[in-house]
Amino acid sequence: MKILSVSTATNFLTISLNEDEKVIKQVEEKDQRNHSEHLDPMIDKLLKDCNLSLKQIDRLAVAIGPGSYTGLRIGITTMKMFASILNKEIVGISTLQALAANKQAADSLTLACLDARNNNFFAGAYVNGEAVIADGHYSFEALLEELKKVLAEKNIQKLIILGSGMEKHEDLLNSLPLIYGFFFYNKEVKIWRVVMGHLTVTILINIMLNNYLFSLVSGVSLQVAFIQRLPKEVILPWGQMILMYFVLKGLVPIRQRMISYEKSKNRIQEMEGETN
Secondary structure, X not given: OEEEEEEOOOOOEEEEEEEOOEEEEEEEEOOOOOHHHHHHHHHHHHHHHOOOOHHHOOEEEEEOOOOOHHHHHHHHHHHHHHHHHHOOEEEEEOHHHXXXXXXXXXXXXXXXXXXXXXXXXXXXXEEOOEEEEEEEEEEHHHHHHHHHHHHHHHOOOEEEEEEOOHHHHHHXXXXXXXXXXXXXXXXXXXXXXHHHHHHHHHHHHHHHHHHHHHHHHHOOOHHXXXXXXXXXXXXXXXXXXXXXXXXXXXXXXXXHHHHHHHHHHHHHHHHHHHHO
């Protein structure tokens, strides 16, 4: 049975073609917000690469959430249209259940979560594929309590975390009496973006302060100060000190993220070694 699967629930657009349980081809697009423009062309290209047409697909599958409302609407509408026109079977799949299926171990609790902002998560937990914490919207504190209950009831010592956002709460997760490891939804630590962001904001603040002080001392308006100084003036020594302060301050969380990532890799290697 040939199955075409689509997920538009997050900023990852993923399309997969399976022959029963075997993945024939999978394509994905990361960090994009224009799923509506790219979904149909990507499906078309995947099928052409596999020398297939939509008519030859036996079943359609689509992620039904939780996730971005707009993203879900794009994927579900597209697949329902295909199913209706071609008279094909369509199946809805939980985003979290599909995420959890990527990494499970017999003696571990697998937590799939998506950052819902403001310390909230779309989350669900599974043991051997069975849901032990129902998919839902949780505050971090409520989710932590649910995890503690399940871990105590099931006597589990290992927790696998997949998804996004949970690494921000590493200190509180350390209070759990178990080994845990992160499998990041997006593993890249894009240091240059963080540094450039801090530099840009710092330079703008520095320019604003310099010109404001110049306008106070010289008695000219702030607009005139900007026109006179913005393109030409060299940053004052105290401005350079502020710049360095903000850059160094920005490097601290970067370093913490790198340490967190390295700790996570070590935990994952330890967990996989014990499992094997």
